[in-house]
Amino acid sequence: MVDRIAEVWGTRTPYARHERWPVRVDQVLAEGVRESEVERWVQSACVLCSNGCGIDIAVKDGSMVGVRGRSADIVNHGRLGPKGLFASWQGVDNKDRLTRPLVRENGVLVESDWETAMERIVSRSKDLLDRKGPLSHGFYTSGQLFLEEYYAQAIVGKAGIGTPHMDGNTRLCTASAAAAMKESFGSDGQPGSYVDIDECDAMFLFGHNMAETQTVLWMRVLDRIAGRDRPRIVCVDPRETEVARHAEVHLRVRPGTNLALMHGLVRELFVNGWIDQEYIDQHTVNVDELRATVEPWTPDAVAETCGVDAGDVRRAAEIFGTSDRVLSTVLQGFYQSSQATASSCAVNNLHLLRGLLGKPGCGILQMNGQPTAQNNRECGADGDLSGFRNWENPEHVQELADLWKVDAAIIPHWAPPTHAMQIFRYVEQGSIEFLWISATNPAVSLPQLSRIRDILTADSLFLVVQDLYLTETAQYADVVLPAAAWGEKTGTFTNVNRTVHLSEKAVEPPGEARSDLDTFLDYSRRMGFTRLDGTPLLQWSGPEEAFTAWTECSRGRPCDYTGITYDTLRGGSGVPWPCNEEHPEGTVRLYGDGVFPTDPGYCESYGHDLLTGATVGPETYKANNPAGRAIFKTAPYHPAHETPDDEYPFRFTTGRTVYQFHTRTKTGRSPQLNGAAPDAWVEMSVSDAESYGLGEGDVVRVESRRGHITASVRVSGIRDGSIFAPFHYGYWDEEGEPHGRYRAANELTITEWDPVSKQPVLKNAAVRVETVADGVGQSMAPTTTASRPAGRGGRRRAVLPTIGGPAAQASETLAPVDPPAVATKEERS
Amino acid sequence: MKLPVYLGLLHTSEGTLADSFRQVSEGHGDEPDIHFICQSLAAQCDQHQEALAPVIRRYGEVADDDEPERLHADGLEDTRTGPVGLLRDLQDLYLLASLVDITWTMIKQAAQGLRDEELLAVVTACDGQTSTQLKWLKTRMKQAAPQALLVAE
Numbered sequence: 001m002v003d004r005i006a007e008v009w010g011t012r013t014p015y016a017r018h019e020r021w022p023v024r025v026d027q028v029l030a031e032g033v034r035e036s037e038v039e040r041w042v043q044s045a046c047v048l049c050s051n052g053c054g055i056d057i058a059v060k061d062g063s064m065v066g067v068r069g070r071s072a073d074i075v076n077h078g079r080l081g082p083k084g085l086f087a088s089w090q091g092v093d094n095k096d097r098l099t100r101p102l103v104r105e106n107g108v109l110v111e112s113d114w115e116t117a118m119e120r121i122v123s124r125s126k127d128l129l130d131r132k133g134p135l136s137h138g139f140y141t142s143g144q145l146f147l148e149e150y151y152a153q154a155i156v157g158k159a160g161i162g163t164p165h166m167d168g169n170t171r172l173c174t175a176s177a178a179a180a181m182k183e184s185f186g187s188d189g190q191p192g193s194y195v196d197i198d199e200c201d202a203m204f205l206f207g208h209n210m211a212e213t214q215t216v217l218w219m220r221v222l223d224r225i226a227g228r229d230r231p232r233i234v235c236v237d238p239r240e241t242e243v244a245r246h247a248e249v250h251l252r253v254r255p256g257t258n259l260a261l262m263h264g265l266v267r268e269l270f271v272n273g274w275i276d277q278e279y280i281d282q283h284t285v286n287v288d289e290l291r292a293t294v295e296p297w298t299p300d301a302v303a304e305t306c307g308v309d310a311g312d313v314r315r316a317a318e319i320f321g322t323s324d325r326v327l328s329t330v331l332q333g334f335y336q337s338s339q340a341t342a343s344s345c346a347v348n349n350l351h352l353l354r355g356l357l358g359k360p361g362c363g364i365l366q367m368n369g370q371p372t373a374q375n376n377r378e379c380g381a382d383g384d385l386s387g388f389r390n391w392e393n394p395e396h397v398q399e400l401a402d403l404w405k406v407d408a409a410i411i412p413h414w415a416p417p418t419h420a421m422q423i424f425r426y427v428e429q430g431s432i433e434f435l436w437i438s439a440t441n442p443a444v445s446l447p448q449l450s451r452i453r454d455i456l457t458a459d460s461l462f463l464v465v466q467d468l469y470l471t472e473t474a475q476y477a478d479v480v481l482p483a484a485a486w487g488e489k490t491g492t493f494t495n496v497n498r499t500v501h502l503s504e505k506a507v508e509p510p511g512e513a514r515s516d517l518d519t520f521l522d523y524s525r526r527m528g529f530t531r532l533d534g535t536p537l538l539q540w541s542g543p544e545e546a547f548t549a550w551t552e553c554s555r556g557r558p559c560d561y562t563g564i565t566y567d568t569l570r571g572g573s574g575v576p577w578p579c580n581e582e583h584p585e586g587t588v589r590l591y592g593d594g595v596f597p598t599d600p601g602y603c604e605s606y607g608h609d610l611l612t613g614a615t616v617g618p619e620t621y622k623a624n625n626p627a628g629r630a631i632f633k634t635a636p637y638h639p640a641h642e643t644p645d646d647e648y649p650f651r652f653t654t655g656r657t658v659y660q661f662h663t664r665t666k667t668g669r670s671p672q673l674n675g676a677a678p679d680a681w682v683e684m685s686v687s688d689a690e691s692y693g694l695g696e697g698d699v700v701r702v703e704s705r706r707g708h709i710t711a712s713v714r715v716s717g718i719r720d721g722s723i724f725a726p727f728h729y730g731y732w733d734e735e736g737e738p739h740g741r742y743r744a745a746n747e748l749t750i751t752e753w754d755p756v757s758k759q760p761v762l763k764n765a766a767v768r769v770e771t772v773a774d775g776v777g778q779s780m781a782p783t784t785t786a787s788r789p790a791g792r793g794g795r796r797r798a799v800l801p802t803i804g805g806p807a808a809q810a811s812e813t814l815a816p817v818d819p820p821a822v823a824t825k826e827e828r829s
Numbered sequence: 830m831k832l833p834v835y836l837g838l839l840h841t842s843e844g845t846l847a848d849s850f851r852q853v854s855e856g857h858g859d860e861p862d863i864h865f866i867c868q869s870l871a872a873q874c875d876q877h878q879e880a881l882a883p884v885i886r887r888y889g890e891v892a893d894d895d896e897p898e899r900l901h902a903d904g905l906e907d908t909r910t911g912p913v914g915l916l917r918d919l920q921d922l923y924l925l926a927s928l929v930d931i932t933w934t935m936i937k938q939a940a941q942g943l944r945d946e947e948l949l950a951v952v953t954a955c956d957g958q959t960s961t962q963l964k965w966l967k968t969r970m971k972q973a974a975p976q977a978l979l980v981a982e
Contacts, residue, residue, distance in 0.1 A: 135980045164975075415971040422972075425860070429912060431980040612866050614964035641865050752861045 002812055004028075004082050005676045005804025008658055008784055009211070009219045011812050014226035017361075020819035021198060021220055025078035028085045028810040029058060029066035038065065045493065045501035045574065047144055047486045048083035048091075048661050050174075050368035051075065051214045052495020054574060055084060057487050057506040064089035064487050064507055073573045074822050075194060075499055078813075081215030083661055085810050086673050089487065091666025096469055098482035099511025109470075109480060114512060114522075117479050121436075122526045124462045128434050129161065134412075138165035138423045138432040141381050142439035143173055143370025145516050146491025146503065148546035150372070150379035151553070152520040152538060153438075154386050159404045160529035160537050164412035165432060166383045167420040168376045169440040172760060173369030175419075176335035178377050178384075179757035180344035180366055182605040183633040184352070185591070186598030186626065187388050188377055189558040191351075192327065192363025193497045193576070193588045195822050197221055199361030202232040202323035204316075206347055207258065207333015208367060211242030212658035212785050214496075218242070232323065234316045236261065237333055238653060239683070239724060240717025241786040249316045252719045255653045256640030256764040257306040259339040262346030263637060264302030265317045267294040269353050274321025279355030283594040285624060286632040290349060293634045305637070307719065320350060325361030332369065332655065336763040338640040341756035342610040345633045352630050358592035365496060370662075372493040378559045379550065383417020387557040388604040391416065392618060395601070403553055405531035416615070419758035420446075421751065428455045436464040438516055439483065443472035444663040444730035447749035447760050448706045466519060469665050472730045472737075483516055484509035491517070491543045492569065498576040498587070500561065502569035517543055555580075558590075558597050558604075573820055588822050591630075598626035610635035613755030640764045642705075642750055648766035650688075650723045652704060654745040655763070658785050660728040668733060672808040679780040680709065680729040680743040683716040684769070686790045696789060696797040697775025704767045707747035712779035715790050723767055726787075832939050833888045838901065839932045840881050845904040846925045847874035853918050856908025860915065863969065867922075870962050874929075877955045884948050902928050912977035916970060923966045930959045 002010055004026075013022040029035065041056040046067075054073025058066040067088055071078040101117035102109040128136040139157055141150070157166045178188045185191070197203070197220045211218040224231055225246055235247035236258070244250040253261055269275050270291055280287050299310035320326055328351065334343045348364060356362040368374055380386040389396035391413040401408035418426070424446065426432040446452045456463060456476040465477035474480050488509040494500045509515070514522075521538055529537035540546045544566050551561040554577075563579035563586075575586040597603055606621035608614060610633055616624075624631070644651055659677040660667045667673045682702055689695065698713045702723060709725065718724050725745040731737050738744070752761045775797070781787035782802040789799045854867035902925055908918050933956035940948040 132980050135976055415975065416968070418972070421861075426976060430982055431912065431976050609961045609964065611869065612961060612965040613862070613968065614961050615968045617964070638869060641868075750861075752865060755862065755866060 001809040003804045003808050004085055004810045005659070005672055005802065005808040006784065008082055008215060009222055010079070011814065012226045013223050013814060015223055016228035017199060017224070019198070020821065021077050021223060022815050023071045023078045023817055023819050025069050025071050025813040025816055026080040026085060026810055027066065027068035031807065033060060033065045041068070042504050042506035043070070043570065044487065044503040044506070046080065046084040046088055047371040048087055048666070049081070049214050050370055050373060050496045051216050052371060052493070052499055052501060052574065053080055053084055053216050054501065055080060055088065057089065059506050062507055064093050071817050072820050074820050075495060075574060076216045077819055079216045079219055082659060082673060083667055086808070087661065087667040087670040090670040092468065092485040092487055094669050096669065097510045097513065098467065098469060098480065099513060100482060101512070102480035104478045109475070109477070117481060118522060118526055120479055121464055121523065125434055125527060132433070134162040135165065136432060137161050137163045137434045138427065140420060140423060140435060140437045140440065140442065141168040141376065143168060143170045143368070143373035143376055144439050145372060146489070146493055146543070147372065147375040147379060147550060148491045148543040149516040149520065150376050150381035151386065151546055151550045152517055154380040155404055155538060156520055156524050156529065158380065158400070158411050159406045160524055160527060162410040162412060164383060164415065165418040165423050165426065166381060167418065167423055168382045169420070169442070169445060170370065170373040170376045170382050171420040171758060172336070172445060172762070173332070174335070174373040174377070175759040176340040176344050176754060176757040177330065177366035177368060179341045180348060183341065183345050183607050183610070183631065183756070184348035185596045185630055186603035186605070187558045188604060189388070189590055189597070190365060190496060190498050191357045191590045192365045193822070194220065195588060196327045196361050196363035197224060199325055200231050200327040201325045201361065202234070202319050204234045204320060204326065204328040205243050206236045206328060206330045207335070207337065208329045208331035209237060209239070209241045209243060209333070209655065209786060210329060212656055213331060213369070214367070215658060232319050234319055238719045238722050239786045249312050249319065251308045251312055251316060253306040253308055254719070255651045255722055256338040256643065258334055258337055258343040259346065259635070259637045260297060260305040261302055261308070261313070262343050263294040263297035264299055264313050265320065266290065266346060266349055266353070267297050268299070268314065268317030269321050269350065270294070272317070272321055275353045276355040279594065280353065283355070284352050284630045284632055285626050290632040290634050293636060321354070325359070326351070326356050327361060327363050327365070329365040329367055331367040333763065335759055336761065338761055338764050339635065339637065340754040340759050342635040345610065349632050349634065352632065358589050358594070363589060368496050371495070374494040374496070374498070378494070378554070383419070385413070387553045388559055389557070390604050390606070392606055392615070393601070404537070405533060406537070407532060419753070421753050421758065421760060424452065424455050427458060427461055430458070430460040433460055434462050436466070437473060438466040441471045441473045441663040441665065441730070443476065444744050444746065445727065447746050447762060448751045449744055449746045450707050451751065466516060469732070471663065471665060472732050475736050481519055482511065482513040483519070484513045488513070489515035489517070489543070492547055494577070499574040500564055500569065500577060501574040502566055517546060595628045596630045598631060599628055607631065607633065608756045610756055641752060642764065642766045644721065644766045648704060648768045650767050650769060651721055652702070652723050652725070652748055652765040652767040653763045654725055654727045654749065657726050657728065657782055657787060659782060660726070662728065663730050664728050672804050676802050676804065677780065677782050680711045680726060680745070681714045681779040681781040681787065682711045683714050683718045683724040683781070683787060685718050685720045685722070686715055687720055689713065689715045692769060692771065694771060695775065696799060697778045699772040699775060701770045701772050702748065702767050703770070704748035704765050706750065707742065709742045709745065709747050710772060711743055712775055714779040714781035714787055716787055717790050723769065727762070833891045835932065835936060835939070836881065836885050836888060837891045839929065839936055840878055840885060841901055842925070842929045842932060843874045843877045845902065846929055847871045849904040849922055849925055850874065852905045853908055853922060857915055857918065863915070866965065870965070873958050873962070877958070880951045880955055884951060912973065912981035916973055916977045919966055919970050919973070923963065923970070926959060926962050926966060930956070930963055933959055
């Protein structure tokens with residue numbers, strides 16, 4: 001047994017390049033439950049990050065009593081991370097769950113029934129559609145529903161109501177990944193695969209604290225590092241993360257300067273001739289523009305702007321330029337920072353310049369944050385057209401109209417879909433009066449929370465919230481719908497590297513809670529949405545029919561699911577798309593042939609100007625004639641829009657801890673996880689703490705132009721001049737609202753977004769720090785990860801290590817079976 | 830030769846456009862994308878003016894000439910409010926940027942006629958940015974128009 005709070009990544013199982021990653025089956029059962037007492041193990045996959053680990057749910061007496069990793073799954077080879085082990089089932093099987101619909105009566109939410117709640121929703125919805133039309137409606141969904149639910153919601157929104165105002169919290173987590181792939185390759189679709197970790201010589205992690213955000217993927221990296229022929233690691237991160245501690249080069253950039261660094265790395269490839277000219281000539285366009293844009297960015301210029309060592313820039317570029325097989329991963333450090341899409345495209349550019357993609361060990365993983373973010377993007381619940389179709393292409397719009405048997409004119413395609421921040425702006429202005437929020441918590445996760453709270457409580461707004469718990473957001477709702485959780489409903493979802501899993505229903509939902517799919521189907525039926533022939537718009541009786549309908553929608557598109565059924569997903573492993581007649585067992589990597597989905601008739605987007613977000617449009621796109629070639633996209637660097645000054649001298653950045661997920665609705669209800677990271681903290685560097693006379697545990701007030709938070713200090717390895725706070729902590733376990741003590745990091749963040757991906761800039765703001773009180777104990781920050789105390793300096797205080805104790809013991813069975821092979825002929829040959 | 834007149838027109842128009850971008854940036858600060866992008870685009874206009882300066886010195890400035898004065902367009906003196914006001918302000922920017930854009934086109938024609946490499950290089954560096962400014966304005970107006978015209982109060 002291993003304490004998986006103290007030992008986040010568990011026991012090492014080293015392996016060498018070309019070998020398969022050994023199996024290690026991780027398992028935890030509720031206290032007092034023995035394995036022999038488990039009545040059923042039900043197949044699923046984990047929803048506590050985007051990694052998509054195969055998982056079995058233990059069921060006893062109609063309850064979830066534990067989990068184990070699936071040894072046969074190509075994603076995790078049996079492993080689970082702390083969140084999967086402790087929060088997946090405990091975060092759901094909980095006395096706090098919503099069990100009945102709530103409606104607002106005389107200003108107070110009271111228990112009601114489905115008939116009353118749905119009729120209130122439908123009558124308001126119909127009234128607004130009659131009086132003001134579809135633009136009065138907005139939908140803000142999640143990265144945590146199932147594929148079938150997103151597809152239902154997409155059809156209701158696009159072909160039932162006809163509103164462009166649909167988005168998900170995927171806008172906060174993965175929009176820049178999707179945008180960067182659309183710009184560079186013509187369509188969303190992850191080029192790389194996790195198996196590239198097994199084969200690579202070098203790994204670059206760009207703003208990706210993989211050790212905390214995708215713990216099982218990091219185990220795979222750690223096992224490569226522990227084996228022979230270990231890969232060289234380069235880390236770009238302002239904090240001293242676990243990734244940084246294993247890196248040969250750690251580029252500790254100033255928050256907000258990523259693009260300058262990327263220009264410097266790209267320039268080094270040109271200058272040193274570390275490019276594949278034949279690949280560039282045959283498979284790309286626009287290289288001259290790229291070369292011109294990066295030209296000013298010498299290593300010295302990068303050093304000046306980014307606050308890194310010029311020699312480290314050269315070393316990092318040399319590792320990229322001279323390693324045979326390079327794998328890059330990108331996440332929030334790039335996606336939630338200034339010039340997100342341009343910086344993420346720069347990673348694609350590095351690989352295109354050397355032709356390093358679509359081959360073993362050579363890949364790009366533009367990561368997702370959430371487990372089902374990929375499906376939101378595919379299905380179009382984020383406003384995109386379903387099946388990676390192009391809203392500017394009338395033939396694509398007609399394809400959907402034919403599929404859904406509706407008039408093409410109802411499908412919103414006259415302008416880009418409305419992104420989340422703009423939806424909230426329209427609510428603020430009173431033009432959206434009906435907002436339906438499902439499975440997300442904007443009252444904690446969106447920037448500038450005082451403003452968001454004002455918007456959610458606006459008199460003009462009718463707010464529907466569908467969730468497991470009475471979240472900070474749900475408490476403002478006019479109608480709250482209780483949702484069935486993971487394990488209480490059946491559906492599919494797709495992880496970062498396109499692997500599709502089936503998650504089966506293991507137990508009944510509590511009380512009257514219903515699956516989100518059933519709720520959307522009920523809404524569609526009550527609204528009377530129909531096809532052209534007068535029959536109901538959505539005719540599915542359950543998730544499997546919805547999935548089958550989706551496979552038809554995906555036919556011939558990059559995300560082709562037509563070779564997948566529920567039965568093919570049962571037993572064994574998940575399957576990576578595209579999976580069709582041509583690739584019956586799925587596809588490990590995209591673009592091995594150097595052909596990209598950029599053909600004007602096929603592409604998902606004609607692209608944007610990366611500086612402004614201006615759409616390129618069909619004429620210019622066609623004139624550029626990409627014709628299956630990838631596109632070098634770039635933009636000039638500009639400084640972040642809010643930079644430190646005399647009044648607000650620190651750069652503020654936000655992020656995650658390994659023990660919590662999002663706004664803690666599940667992880668905060670796992671005693672093991674919440675015990676490890678129970679409250680907010682702020683990180684300062686040793687010298688900044690010294691200059692303010694601060695030490696471990698002292699209480700500070702951190703203030704921006706938009707708000708303030710109060711938290712205890714952890715003196716950590718963060719770069720000088722930067723302040724970090726975790727974004728997880730809201731107020732649901734503190735009476736729902738910030739009574740006197742603000743602690744949510746997003747009180748401070750700025751309302752700003754990337755011009756292309758529209759992802760909010762959550763990782764760059766200017767703040768100041770004031771001492772509130774001397775500490776009486778240590779801060780609540782974990783000691784196991786990036787928030788680990790700095791080893792030197794500061795006013796020292798003994799810090800107890802983060803441990804889980806007896807409740808956090810999990811079993812690890814090493815190599816019970818041979819490792820699974822990825823599921824395709826491509827990999828076996 | 831009337832080229833100096835048109836160089837003066839372009840220089841003045843870039844300045845007017847820069848001021849107007851800044852005006853809209855400040856006046857619509859509650860729309861963060863407009864606020865920040867208009868600042869960036871104003872800076873582009875400043876750079877265009879700087880790039881034109883050596884060419885204007887070479888061809889000589891035109892002092893008071895009543896003919897080109899009528900060619901000039903006035904900038905935005907203040908900004909409107911509300912969703913429709915935003916749309917109208919963006920529309921005004923579009924008109925001003927269109928004047929700049931077509932003036933670059935005519936300057937380019939003249940530069941080709943003159944085989945003036947320095948001026949052609951200036952045109953090449955700047956006119957693409959102006960056309961992107963137009964595209965951005967169009968993109969943003971297309972996004973805003975349905976909401977402003979159909980449901981906003």
